[in-house]
Amino acid sequence: MKYSDEFRDKTIAQRLARAIDAEVSSQRAYRFMEFCGGHTHAISRYGLEDLLPANVRMIHGPGCPVCVLPASRIDMAIRLVDRPEVTLCVYGDLMRAPGSQGRSLLRAKALGADIRMVYSTLDAIRLAEQSPGRQTVFFAIGFETTTPPTAVMIRIAENMRLKGLSVFCNHVLTPSAMHSILEDPKIRNTGGGPIDGFIGPAHVSTIIGTQAYEPLAEQFEKPIVIAGFEPLDVMQAILMLVRQVNQDRYEVENQYSRAVTREGNRRAKNWMSQVFELREQFEWRGLGFVPNSGLKLNRAYERFDAETRFALHDMPVADNPACECYAILRGAKRPVECKLFGTVCTPQTPVGACMVSSEGACAAYWTYGRVRDEHLRQTS
Amino acid sequence: MAQLISGLFHQAFGNEWLARCNDQSAFDVAAGRMVMTTDGYVVSPLFFPGGNIGSLAVHGTINDVAMSGARPLYLSASFIIEEGFRLSDLKAVADSMGTAARGAGVYIIAGDTKVVERGKADGLFISTTGIGLVAGGLDLSADKARVGDRVLLSGSLGDHGVAIMSKRQNAAFQTEIVSDSAALHNLVAVMVAAGGGGIRVMRDPTRGGLAAALNEIAHQSDLGFHLQESTIPVKPAVAATCELLGLDPIHVANEGKLVAIVAPDSADGVLAAMKAHPLGSDAADIGEAVADDQKFVQMGTDFGGRRIVDWLWGEQLPRIC
Numbered sequence: 115m116k117y118s119d120e121f122r123d124k125t126i127a128q129r130l131a132r133a134i135d136a137e138v139s140s141q142r143a144y145r146f147m148e149f150c151g152g153h154t155h156a157i158s159r160y161g162l163e164d165l166l167p168a169n170v171r172m173i174h175g176p177g178c179p180v181c182v183l184p185a186s187r188i189d190m191a192i193r194l195v196d197r198p199e200v201t202l203c204v205y206g207d208l209m210r211a212p213g214s215q216g217r218s219l220l221r222a223k224a225l226g227a228d229i230r231m232v233y234s235t236l237d238a239i240r241l242a243e244q245s246p247g248r249q250t251v252f253f254a255i256g257f258e259t260t261t262p263p264t265a266v267m268i269r270i271a272e273n274m275r276l277k278g279l280s281v282f283c284n285h286v287l288t289p290s291a292m293h294s295i296l297e298d299p300k301i302r303n304t305g306g307g308p309i310d311g312f313i314g315p316a317h318v319s320t321i322i323g324t325q326a327y328e329p330l331a332e333q334f335e336k337p338i339v340i341a342g343f344e345p346l347d348v349m350q351a352i353l354m355l356v357r358q359v360n361q362d363r364y365e366v367e368n369q370y371s372r373a374v375t376r377e378g379n380r381r382a383k384n385w386m387s388q389v390f391e392l393r394e395q396f397e398w399r400g401l402g403f404v405p406n407s408g409l410k411l412n413r414a415y416e417r418f419d420a421e422t423r424f425a426l427h428d429m430p431v432a433d434n435p436a437c438e439c440y441a442i443l444r445g446a447k448r449p450v451e452c453k454l455f456g457t458v459c460t461p462q463t464p465v466g467a468c469m470v471s472s473e474g475a476c477a478a479y480w481t482y483g484r485v486r487d488e489h490l491r492q493t494s
Numbered sequence: 495m496a497q498l499i500s501g502l503f504h505q506a507f508g509n510e511w512l513a514r515c516n517d518q519s520a521f522d523v524a525a526g527r528m529v530m531t532t533d534g535y536v537v538s539p540l541f542f543p544g545g546n547i548g549s550l551a552v553h554g555t556i557n558d559v560a561m562s563g564a565r566p567l568y569l570s571a572s573f574i575i576e577e578g579f580r581l582s583d584l585k586a587v588a589d590s591m592g593t594a595a596r597g598a599g600v601y602i603i604a605g606d607t608k609v610v611e612r613g614k615a616d617g618l619f620i621s622t623t624g625i626g627l628v629a630g631g632l633d634l635s636a637d638k639a640r641v642g643d644r645v646l647l648s649g650s651l652g653d654h655g656v657a658i659m660s661k662r663q664n665a666a667f668q669t670e671i672v673s674d675s676a677a678l679h680n681l682v683a684v685m686v687a688a689g690g691g692g693i694r695v696m697r698d699p700t701r702g703g704l705a706a707a708l709n710e711i712a713h714q715s716d717l718g719f720h721l722q723e724s725t726i727p728v729k730p731a732v733a734a735t736c737e738l739l740g741l742d743p744i745h746v747a748n749e750g751k752l753v754a755i756v757a758p759d760s761a762d763g764v765l766a767a768m769k770a771h772p773l774g775s776d777a778a779d780i781g782e783a784v785a786d787d788q789k790f791v792q793m794g795t796d797f798g799g800r801r802i803v804d805w806l807w808g809e810q811l812p813r814i815c
Contacts, residue, residue, distance in 0.1 A: 115734050115739065117731060122796060122797055124797055127797050128798060131798075158801060159742075159795070160795045160796075160797035160798020160799055160801070161793075161795045161797065161798075161801040161803060162797065163799050163800050164798070164799035165797075268695055365614060414552050461804075480804075481801075481802045482802050484788070484790075485788075485790055485792060485800065485802055
């Protein structure tokens, strides 16, 4: 595939691996969090950790929107589709995300709820147009990448006077989540802590730009390298992070310069600010309530807000107390250190955020890390 | 109506057994080892590039018979038809079943139709049962793989799944890819002739793809597999579609491919026989069976790392980002 294969070249990967190997100090460990599920996927899919020195460890972050969506929001959506007049439009992998008491949208659909899998917001508009007598609700989810399309959809619905269309808004913000991870005292007070630097999101950063991360790097003195989702991008970003750590720098650097600018996409940001406003706080599975981390429709567009239209209320569901997602998402614990891992919590029956989608830290470890650990055990 | 339907099937399948109009069909078989299998077909959409539910119901069951090394002989077919289903569509499905069976040298000698109320079936469901005769001495089974065996794949992965997805509601896209739906028993016959007892296991990697087939064999034979990604054929259009939808070709369904676990000293001969057959021209040796208590299927990636090729939990769903 032209324009993809170039970023998956084995020879260049080996060259980068040698460069990383030459750069790391054997006197210390390097622990980097890739925030985004897209990076986690690339790391697992291409077996990238095998190319890294043993003292460079990747920690899988909370940047998978499906994983971090709390059970209470899934429960709300299920209550919504209990209404016979509602058609709910959702993105694919959300179907399996667990609500409370083993409920999911997949199960609700099996029990007769009208839930449609869509590939874009345009599908929801088309559906609303075709079914004027029904209430079509778009389950909006994702970081800053999927937020502008939701804003555009609402503007189109307004122009087309699509009264039957509304949005169940679950959009969340990347910098707030990174802030929440970094401000944890355990991370701040342990001499550099369990995280030495971040690989910053690819697609999100095309929208918000590299400048959105500058206050974080400055405040917490952690290097952040924005990287593309191809495996060579990730390798190069790791090399850049190692160099920053070795030189005691903590800057925001842009590896993904073919798509990301410092300012980001001004038009997309504009659309977002026209349609959305900050929630005071939003719950994340695994991270708890994070201030200023979620978006909702602003007053001007409140009439498109499904939470208002259907008087939906959030009824918090307590996370399983034995679940270690909170520590795993901060790099303080490894998946195997959780009692639930591989016993009650498996990809088939996920309990915590980290197991929900294949991009979660525990799911990635389940499908890949076990072999790597076994290999390390045998070779050590 | 019932007569119309039965006439339609008789015409499409036309053979001496159906012509006798009995409630059953009698036939003679040579002494030996027989195999029997049954499968339900509920594919949506019913018509897709490269086939339809009818040809699929014939090829799929023939292939399940053939994976034992058997020569398929006879099929039965049962139809659940939703009220209001277009007769022209039913005729098209029946005709393609007849064509597929004749092309494979197999007869559909028993059948049944039921019409259910509107809303009780998604247009048309088909169940087919097949029986076949195994050549003397062959005993293929998924628990017979041994450490050191080679893994042979008959061709490119994911064609059927991508062809189906290209026609699904909400996700329709243009593609040159057509389903690989095909009857594999003739390919199996040349493999058996070349490899005989060296062939331990054969599977057609349908639902769940190659990943599911190899994980099943790993569990049943109590070992692991090491694959090499660069040796696994995937058409560029399939790779690109999977990339776009966030799917992995190794998990996507095939309907005209097989994977064989073959003793190392027979592998080259079997592979050569596969490559010489039209349905195996892209065949490749993609890896080997290894000792592994954890029964993992691992793959060396093109990038130079290793990954686990796991079972798929439920349906493969497109990723958000």
